Amino acid sequence: MIDKHKQRAALIALHSIIVSARNDAYQGAPHAGLANLLDKTEYLLILMLEEDDNTDRFLRALTALCEKHRCMVALRKYESEAESEPDT
Secondary structure, three states, rough: OOOOHHHHHHHHHHHHHHHHHHHHHOOOHHHHHHHHHHHHHHHHHHHOOOOOHHHHHHEEEEHHHHHOOOOOOHHHHHHHHHOOOOOO
């Protein structure tokens, strides 16, 4: 799981990644790259579902995915939304 105050931010980032992957597919991106992007996205979902607190691991994995696949907008959306969430 990830911190409950960051779950919305995580879902917004995952949505952005899926939109990016769909756009890449329409642009004819190589299948191997898209498969890797989807594999990494699936891993992020698994981190959210596990019982242990994976908030830091989620952010590290999201950052690595976004850097590798040039979808930094997803990371910016996560950070922006996470900052706007209350810490209570």
